[in-house]
Every structure is written in C-alpha cells, then in structure tokens.
Amino acid sequence: MLSFNLLVSICIIYVIFLFGVAAFAERQAEKNKLSFLTSPIVYTLSISVYCTAWTFYGAVGYAAQNGLEFLTIYLGPTLLFIGWWWLLRKLVHIGRKQRITSIADLISSRYGKSNLLGVLVTLLAVIASTPYIALQLQSLTLSFAVFTSNSVNSVSPAITALFTAAGLAVFTIVFGTRNLDANEQHHGVVTAIAVEAIVKLVALLTVGIFVVWGVADGPSDIMNKISEKLPQNASLFTPKWVTLIFLSATAIICLPRMFQVVVVENSAEKHLATASWAFPLYMLLMCLFVLPIAVAGLDILPEGSNPDLFVLTVPLAVGQEELAALAFLGGFSSATSMVIVAAIALSTMVSNHIVLPLWLYGAQSRNPESDDVRSVLLRSRRISIAAILGLGYLYYIFTGGTTALASIGLIAFVGVAQILPALIGGLFWNNATRSGAIVGLVSGFILWIYTLFLPSFDGGFILTKNILNNGLFGLSALRPQALFGLNIDDPLIHAVFWSLSFNTIAFITVSLLTTQRSLEQLQAVQFINVFEHTSNNRTSRQIATPEDLFILSQRILGRQETTKLFNQIAESQGKKSGLPDPTGAFIETLEKEFSGSVGAATAHAMIGQITGTDTVSVEELIAVADETAQIMEYSARLEKQSKELSSTANELRKANQKLTKLSQQKDDFLSQVSHELRTPMTSIRSFSEILKNEETIDSEKLKHFSSIINEESKRLTRLLDEILDLSFLESGRIKLNLVPTTLSDVLNKALSATQQIAEKKEAIIISEPKAQNIELITDPDRLSQVFINLITNSIKYNTNSKQAEIKINCTDHEHYLEISVSDNGPGIPETEQEIIFEKFSRLNTKPATGGVGLGLPISLEIMQNLGGELRCLPVLSGAEFRINLPKYPIVAEI
Amino acid sequence: MSKPSSSINKKRAKRKIRELAFILPALGIFFFLTPFINTIITSDTSTDIRELFYYIFTAWALLILGAYGLSRKLTNEEDKE
Numbered sequence: 001m002l003s004f005n006l007l008v009s010i011c012i013i014y015v016i017f018l019f020g021v022a023a024f025a026e027r028q029a030e031k032n033k034l035s036f037l038t039s040p041i042v043y044t045l046s047i048s049v050y051c052t053a054w055t056f057y058g059a060v061g062y063a064a065q066n067g068l069e070f071l072t073i074y075l076g077p078t079l080l081f082i083g084w085w086w087l088l089r090k091l092v093h094i095g096r097k098q099r100i101t102s103i104a105d106l107i108s109s110r111y112g113k114s115n116l117l118g119v120l121v122t123l124l125a126v127i128a129s130t131p132y133i134a135l136q137l138q139s140l141t142l143s144f145a146v147f148t149s150n151s152v153n154s155v156s157p158a159i160t161a162l163f164t165a166a167g168l169a170v171f172t173i174v175f176g177t178r179n180l181d182a183n184e185q186h187h188g189v190v191t192a193i194a195v196e197a198i199v200k201l202v203a204l205l206t207v208g209i210f211v212v213w214g215v216a217d218g219p220s221d222i223m224n225k226i227s228e229k230l231p232q233n234a235s236l237f238t239p240k241w242v243t244l245i246f247l248s249a250t251a252i253i254c255l256p257r258m259f260q261v262v263v264v265e266n267s268a269e270k271h272l273a274t275a276s277w278a279f280p281l282y283m284l285l286m287c288l289f290v291l292p293i294a295v296a297g298l299d300i301l302p303e304g305s306n307p308d309l310f311v312l313t314v315p316l317a318v319g320q321e322e323l324a325a326l327a328f329l330g331g332f333s334s335a336t337s338m339v340i341v342a343a344i345a346l347s348t349m350v351s352n353h354i355v356l357p358l359w360l361y362g363a364q365s366r367n368p369e370s371d372d373v374r375s376v377l378l379r380s381r382r383i384s385i386a387a388i389l390g391l392g393y394l395y396y397i398f399t400g401g402t403t404a405l406a407s408i409g410l411i412a413f414v415g416v417a418q419i420l421p422a423l424i425g426g427l428f429w430n431n432a433t434r435s436g437a438i439v440g441l442v443s444g445f446i447l448w449i450y451t452l453f454l455p456s457f458d459g460g461f462i463l464t465k466n467i468l469n470n471g472l473f474g475l476s477a478l479r480p481q482a483l484f485g486l487n488i489d490d491p492l493i494h495a496v497f498w499s500l501s502f503n504t505i506a507f508i509t510v511s512l513l514t515t516q517r518s519l520e521q522l523q524a525v526q527f528i529n530v531f532e533h534t535s536n537n538r539t540s541r542q543i544a545t546p547e548d549l550f551i552l553s554q555r556i557l558g559r560q561e562t563t564k565l566f567n568q569i570a571e572s573q574g575k576k577s578g579l580p581d582p583t584g585a586f587i588e589t590l591e592k593e594f595s596g597s598v599g600a601a602t603a604h605a606m607i608g609q610i611t612g613t614d615t616v617s618v619e620e621l622i623a624v625a626d627e628t629a630q631i632m633e634y635s636a637r638l639e640k641q642s643k644e645l646s647s648t649a650n651e652l653r654k655a656n657q658k659l660t661k662l663s664q665q666k667d668d669f670l671s672q673v674s675h676e677l678r679t680p681m682t683s684i685r686s687f688s689e690i691l692k693n694e695e696t697i698d699s700e701k702l703k704h705f706s707s708i709i710n711e712e713s714k715r716l717t718r719l720l721d722e723i724l725d726l727s728f729l730e731s732g733r734i735k736l737n738l739v740p741t742t743l744s745d746v747l748n749k750a751l752s753a754t755q756q757i758a759e760k761k762e763a764i765i766i767s768e769p770k771a772q773n774i775e776l777i778t779d780p781d782r783l784s785q786v787f788i789n790l791i792t793n794s795i796k797y798n799t800n801s802k803q804a805e806i807k808i809n810c811t812d813h814e815h816y817l818e819i820s821v822s823d824n825g826p827g828i829p830e831t832e833q834e835i836i837f838e839k840f841s842r843l844n845t846k847p848a849t850g851g852v853g854l855g856l857p858i859s860l861e862i863m864q865n866l867g868g869e870l871r872c873l874p875v876l877s878g879a880e881f882r883i884n885l886p887k888y889p890i891v892a893e894i
Numbered sequence: 895m896s897k898p899s900s901s902i903n904k905k906r907a908k909r910k911i912r913e914l915a916f917i918l919p920a921l922g923i924f925f926f927l928t929p930f931i932n933t934i935i936t937s938d939t940s941t942d943i944r945e946l947f948y949y950i951f952t953a954w955a956l957l958i959l960g961a962y963g964l965s966r967k968l969t970n971e972e973d974k975e
C-alpha cells in the first residue's frame with residue numbers, strides 16, 4: 001500500500017510540475033508566443049474542466065447505483081456543443097465584443113450595466129459553487145483516505161481537506177492573480193488545466209482498459225456483467241432523465257468556471273468549432289469505461305464499498321498500486337482544476353461586482369484615479385479566493401462529508417440554472433428588463449435555497465428536521481421538499497420545477513410590466529443584434545481631460561499597457577505626439593478595456609464618474625436625434641440656397657453683361673442721335689446765318705436755302721417724333737385706333753409707303769395673295785408702321801450685290817394671324833437676334849440710310865400693344881421676322 | 895446572365911450549411927430526449943441495458959462525427975467570407 005507520505009510527495013511533485021507548466025506558459029504569453037497557448041486543442045482541453053472529481057469518481061458511483069443515468073450529465077453539454085452555432089457562438093461573440101469578464105458581468109452588462117444584478121448573480125454563483133468546491137475537497141479527502149485508512153499515520157479527513165484547500169488557494173492566488181490581464185485571460189492557468197485534462201483522461205482510460213482486459217475477460221465478459229450487476233432501467237425517458245440533461249446543458253453556460261473557460265478564456269471564435277466535436281468526444285471517452293469500472297467494483301469489492309471510489313479501490317484490490325496512483329493523480333487533477341478555475345472566476349466576480357463597487361462608493365469623496373485600483377483589485381481577488389475555498393471547506397465540514405458526490409454536484413447545477421432565464425432572455429428577447437431579471441433571479445434563488453440547498457444539510461443548518469418534515473411555521477404547504485403539497489419523489493426535480501417555474505414566470509411578467517432604462521435599451525440592441533452591430537455609439541458629454549483618463553487608466557491597466565493603448569489611439573486620431581483627444585469613441589474603447597479588468601458595471605461607473613456621463617437619458621438621445629435632424633435640414637436648406645445663389649449670380653452676371661452692352665449701345669445711340677441732330681442743326685444754322693448776313697441774296701437762292709432749312713427742320717421733327725413715339729409706346733400711354741379692316745388694306749398702305757425706296761433699290765416685294773382678304777380688328781396705321789419698318793430694314797440692310805427680294809406670307813389661324821416677312825439679305829447673326837429689339841440698338845453694320853435704330857424697338861412695342869408678338873427667326877439664309885397678331889383685340893388696356 | 899444565378903446558388907448553399915447546424919442538436923434531442931429512447935428497451939430485461947449502452951454511445955459517436963464535418967464546413971464558409 002502506498003504510504004501517506006509518498007502520496008503527498010507525488011502530489012507535491014505533480015503540483016510543482018503544474019507550477020512549471022503554468023510559469024512556462026505565462027512566460028511564453030509575455031513574449032507573445034501564443035500560437036500553442038491559444039490553439040483550439042488547449043481551448044477544448046480547458047473546457048474539460050467540466051469533468052471534475054464528480055466525473056472521475058462520482059460518475060462510477062452514480063452508475064453503480066443508477067445505471068445509465070450518469071450519462072445525462074454529459075449528454076446535455078454534448079447537445080449544447082453540437083448546436084454551438086446558435087447559442088455558444090453568440091455568447092462568445094458578445095463576450096469578446098463587450099469584454100465580458102464573468103457570467104455576472106454578462107448579466108449586469110446586458111441589463112443596463114446594473115451593479116445590483118452583478119451582485120445578485122455573484123452571490124448566487126458563490127453560494128451555488130460552494131457545495132461544488134466542497135465536493136472536490138470531499139473527493140480528494142476520500143481518495144487520500146483510501147490509501148491511508150489502514151495506516152497508523154492516517155490524518156483526519158478534516159485536516160486533509162483543510163490542507164488541500166489551503167494548497168489550492170495558494171496555487172490559484174499565485175497563477176490566477178499574478179497580474180490583471182485586460183481580457184481577464186490566464187494563459188498559465190489554462191495551460192496547466194489542459195495538462196490536467198490529459199492526465200485525468202489518460203488515468204481514467206488506463207483504469208478502464210485495465211478493468212476490461214485485466215480484471216474481466218474482455219468486452220463481452222464485462223458487458224455480460226453489466227447486465228447482471230447494474231440496476232435495470234424499466235424506462236430511460238423519465239422526468240429525471242430529461243431534467244438532468246437540461247440541467248447539465250444549462251451548467252455549461254451558467255457555471256462560473258464553465259463561463260470562464262468557454263467565453264472569457266476564448267481567444268478566437270473559431271476554436272468553438274473545434275470544441276463542438278472535440279469536447280463531446282472527450283466526454284465520450286471519459287464515460288466509455290465508467291460502466292465497466294462500476295461493474296468491476298460491484299463484482300470484486302465487498303458489499304458496502306463506496307462506489308464513488310471504485311476508480312481507486314478496484315486497482316488497489318487487484319494489487320495495481322501504480323495504476324491506483326495514476327488514478328489518484330487523475331482524480332487529483334480533476335478536483336484541483338475545477339477548484340482553481342472556479343476560484344478564479346468567482347474571485348473575479350466578487351472583486352468586480354462587490355468589493356470594487358463598495359470601494360468606489362467609499363471613495364466617492366475622492367477621485368478614482370487617486371488610488372491604485374489595481375492593487376485594490378488584486379488584493380480583493382486574493383482574499384476572495386481564500387474566502388471561497390474557506391466556504392467550500394465549511395460546507396464540507398457541515399455536511400460531514402457523507403453525501404454522495406453526484407447529489408452535491410446537482411445541487412450546484414440547480415443553483416446556477418437560476419441564471420438561465422435572465423441569460424437566454426437577455427440574448428434573444430428585446431423587452432427583457434433589469435427589473436424582470438432581478439425579480440426572476442431572486443425568486444428562483446430563494447426557492448432553490450429553500451427547497452434544495454438548505455435541505456442538503458439534512459436539518460443541520462438553518463432548516464431543522466422539524467421544518468423539513470412539517471414545513472415552515474408548521475404549515476405543510478411550506479414543506480421544503482413538498483412545496484404547496486406537490487409531492488415529487490425526487491427532491492431535485494421538485495426544486496427544479498418550483499425554482500425555475502417561478503423564476504421564468506416572474507422574469508417574463510415583470511419584464512412585460514416594466515420598461516427598460518435608456519442604457520438597457522442600448523445594451524439590449526447590442527446583445528441581441530451582436531452580429532450586426534459594430535459600435536456602441538456612446539453619447540458623451542466629454543468633460544474629461546485626457547490627463548484624467550490617463551491617470552485612471554494607469555491605475556487599472558498599468559502604466560505600460562496604458563501608454564501602449566493611448567499611443568495607439570493617438571495615432572489613430574492622427575496625432576503624432578501627446579495624449580489622444582477624449583472623443584466618444586476613445587472613451588468607449590477605454591471603458592471596454594476597463595471592463596476586461598473590473599467588469600462592465602464598474603468600468604461604466606468609473607468612466608461615468610470621471611466624464612460625468614453616468615447615464616444616457618432617452619431625452620438626451622431624442623435631443624441628439626433632433627439636433628441631427630435639424631442639422632440635416634439646415635444642411636439641405638443651405639444646399640438649396642447655395643444653388644439658388646449660384647443661379648442668381650449667374651443671372652446677374654448675364655444681366656450685367658447685357659447692361660454693359662446696352663450701356664455701350666446707349667452711348668453709341670447718343671452719339672448717333674447727337675450726330676443726327678447736329679447735321680440738320682448745322683445746316684439750319686449755316687443757312688439761316690447766310691440769310692441773316694447776306695442782304696443782297698437773290699430770290700432763287702433764298703428759296704433754295706429756305707427749302708433746305710425746312711427739310712432739315714422736318715427731319716429733326718421726325719427724329720424727335722420717333723423718340724417720343726417709342727417713349728409713349730413703352731409707357732403704354734399711346735392711344736390705339738382699333739377698327740375693322742383687312743390685312744390687304746394694311747399691307748397696301750405699307751407697300752405704298754415703301755414703294756419709292758423699293759423702286760430706288762430695285763427691290764421686289766412679293767405679297768401672298770391669299771392673305772389679302774383676311775378681316776381683323778386692329779390699328780391699321782400702327783400695324784402698317786410695323787410692316788413699313790420691316791420692309792424698309794430689309795431693303796436698307798440688304799448689302800448683297802444681288803437684287804433684294806422681300807416675301808410676305810400669312811397663315812390664317814382661328815384666332816390669330818401668323819405673318820412672316822423674309823428677305824434674301826445677309827441675315828442677322830444668332831447672337832444679335834435679341835439685341836436688335838433693344839432700344840437704341842443698332843447692328844455693327846454701318847447704316848445705309850440715316851436711321852437711328854429705333855424702328856424695330858418701336859415695331860416690337862406696337863405689336864405688344866396690339867396683343868401680338870414680333871420675333872426674329874433663326875433661318876439658314878437671309879432674315880425672317882414673324883408676326884403673331886390676334887384677329888380681334890385682346891389687349892387689356894389700350 | 896449566369897453570374898447572378900451562380901451567386902444566388904452560392905448564397906443558398908451557405909444558408910443551407912448554416913441551417914444544417916440546426917439538424918445536429920435536433921437529432922440529438924430526438925435520440926436522447928424523446929420517448930424514442932424507450933423503444934430500445936426490450937421486454938427481455940437481460941439485454942436492455944447493454945442495448946441501451948450500445949445505442950447511446952453509437953448515437954453519441956454519430957453526433958460527434960456530424961459535428962466534426964459541420965464544424966469544418968462552417969469554418970470554411972466563415973474563412974471565405
């Protein structure tokens with residue numbers, strides 16, 4: 001038989017080896033050589049921390065008593081892992097994105113970073129994990145006792161448990177709280193856990209293989225014995241079967257240590273894909289030889305032997321001490337890995353959600369950056385680890401270490417299952433509220449304590465045997481294991497039914513009756529649509545200075561990490577030196593970094609304290625939305641105005657050009673008028689002076705000179721008349737003489753007036769005969785004046801060598817006439833076609849006669865006064881004017 | 895004209911692979927969490943627990959194989975994206 005001292009030596013050597021592995025991994029991580037440490041294999045092996053001493057020892061014991069039912073504990077996680085794409089992937093994605101540090105942090109963060117929820121989940125987790133830690137201590141103590149029961153040096157189980165707890169506390173403190181990782185990842189511990197996973201698998205497989213081929217005569221023999229020795233199941237699909245599978249699936253995500261390894265320690269989401277088949281495979285291998293070992297134990301060991309210890313006692317019974325030692329190491333690995341990870345996970349929760357908020361509350365009068373948050377965190381974690389192991393030890397002492405391992409584990413499973421409604425609701429239900437989660441958790445927690453946890457002490461703690469049998473206050477309806485008269489044989493199913501039913505109903509009802517706070521709404525969207533959302537869109541009033549943030553960050557992340565982070569952010573902001581600007585995005589990043597160390601709620605509180613952005617109210621969000629809408633409206637309006645201004649400026653530019661041109665024309669006109677006036681005036685003055693001075697002038701000369709003076713005076717009068725006429729037409733003061741007439745009358749009048757000039761220039765005027773008899777009401781004099789102008793212009797400006805030819809065509813419409821006057825002259829350039837109608841305008845061509853260029857403006861004014869229009873048409877050769885004239889007067893005021 | 899239809903087919907294939915992720919847990923539930931499991935237990939009590947043992951471990955192994963194949967397909971799809 002192995003001596004106690006040898007056993008302790010083996011344990012110490014093994015622990016030193018684990019220390020070495022953990023230290024090596026830490027050093028590799030510090031050097032950033034993470035390829036192996038962050039491989040999917042290490043990740044999967046670390047998840048196998050699920051298989052604790054309960055699996056290693058308890059599964060055999062459970063199988064010996066209940067047959068195949070022990071498999072439920074592994075089938076539940078299998079179902080969850082093979083369906084990883086739908087739940088675990090989302091959980092891990094949220095965990096990585098929100099820098100979640102624990103299950104309490106996840107619940108707190110989802111429900112508006114509520115610290116109250118963080119505290120509740122932490123308390124629940126600590127209380128639920130206590131029996132589980134006690135289970136590990138009990139299994140270790142029992143396994144020690146197996147080797148020392150016949151020895152004179154045997155140590156009492158309580159002492160063994162105490163030393164084991166103390167040793168585990170030291171290991172966990174050394175490697176679990178060496179430093180504060182921004183992601184709360186522990187490469188050293190995880191690698192050590194992975195090594196332990198291999199040890200326990202190898203140990204169990206070795207014992208199993210030995211049992212099948214060394215104790216029994218091969219698989220067929222062992223299978224025959226299974227039928228003989230193990231209890232037969234009349235029906236496997238029972239409420240307990242379903243309940244246990246459900247509970248074990250729940251435990252994978254709700255147990256703090258499982259959340260730690262599955263979510264927090266995950267370094268790449270892809271690793272989940274490997275774990276989805278590798279972890280079920282690991283469990284299958286762990287379970288493969290459980291029945292054979294149980295059967296062998298029942299077969300060869302005396303009746304009354306503790307089936308929980310068959311893994312050790314069977315090899316010992318056949319003299320295989322080395323194999324028993326290996327099995328002992330496997331059990332030791334199973335128990336220690338669970339305790340270490342559970343203690344790390346729970347201490348993180350306690351320090352982040354209980355100690356740090358209390359410290360912050362006490363530190364309200366001073367700034368958070370004035371104290372070293374890191375040291376507070378580390379100290380609180382170390383104390384928490386010791387306290388958690390202390391609680392486990394106390395539970396072990398209270399229960400006397402007699403309860404079967406499996407039943408202790410199941411108590412813990414039901415406890416942490418109370419988190420499930422809030423967790424699933426938080427991941428998939430938008431309207432799940434903080435109040436609903438709190439009420440659900442509290443009600444489930446109380447019912448679990450009352451119906452399962454306290455009765456597990458069997459009347460030794462708080463609930464007396466009398467209360468257990470007769471109910472609280474003697475009310476049978478309040479019997480802890482037959483609540484409201486519901487008699488379910490299995491207290492576990494009874495507790496699951498009441499606690500989870502109340503929990504879920506309360507959660508849903510209260511969520512529907514209450515409304516979410518603004519931060520809850522934001523977080524709900526972040527969680528539920530985690531694959532769509534990329535940013536938190538923090539609304540910050542940004543009153544923190546970068547110096548404040550730097551000091552605070554140093555206290556939490558450490559100087560080196562802070563400097564690195566701030567430099568990165570400053571660089572991304574385009575700053576070559578100095579601290580980054582405290583933008584919303586920067587503060588959001590910082591909060592996430594802090595979350596990795598102190599949890600979401602505390603990080604949020606700290607940032608809120610320093611930036612003054614404790615909460616984001618709906619009003620603020622609405623204000624921001626309004627402001628954005630206003631800015632967008634202003635922007636659209638400005639754009640419109642800018643376009644209008646641009647168009648107006650363009651028009652003004654054109655008008656200016658036109659004005660400049662007109663001004664030039666006016667100057668030209670004045671010069672022309674002056675010239676036109678001056679010529680006759682000069683003649684008149686000269687001849688009148690001759691008449692005045694020459695007393696002996698003969699009568700013939702006198703007559704000649706007088707006639708010149710007369711002609712020049714008439715010419716002056718005509719010129720002035722034209723100017724006056726235009727002025728009258730423009731002002732609308734002209735009186736039109738509208739009478740019934742025919743177009744032929746008007747045209748004849750015009751042709752007579754221009755006959756002389758036409759003959760002189762030998763021009764041909766062709767007037768369309770069908771237009772002759774069209775009747776209309778108009779001012780014939782004014783209309784003929786228009787025709788005279790057009791015909792005269794056509795003749796005067798025809799500088800071509802060929803004979804001038806003017807055509808007058810008319811189209812008779814129902815209400816108006818369309819008359820065109822075209823010629824075969826040089827034509828009018830397109831650019832000049834508008835200017836010719838301007839007052840005082842005159843084309844660059846030198847006038848052939850003494851006109852002053854008022855003919856067309858006067859004609860246009862006349863046509864407009866007659867309710868018609870006059871246009872110059874663009875044609876290929878010559879010039880063409882188009883007159884549109886109403887047959888009957890439609891002029892408003894003439 | 896062939897390009898849009900091939901891209902639609904690719905998208906459909908991707909969706910199918912993702913939807914396959916439903917099949918495994920559904921099969922697992924069918925194997926272990928429905929009264930179907932009771933049909934394995936025969937009236938002859940001397941053979942029931944062995945048959946159940948074979949049934950559960952075979953179904954379990956099949957699910958693991960399925961999960962292995964699916965995880966490779968899903969990660970390949972993710973890598974492509």
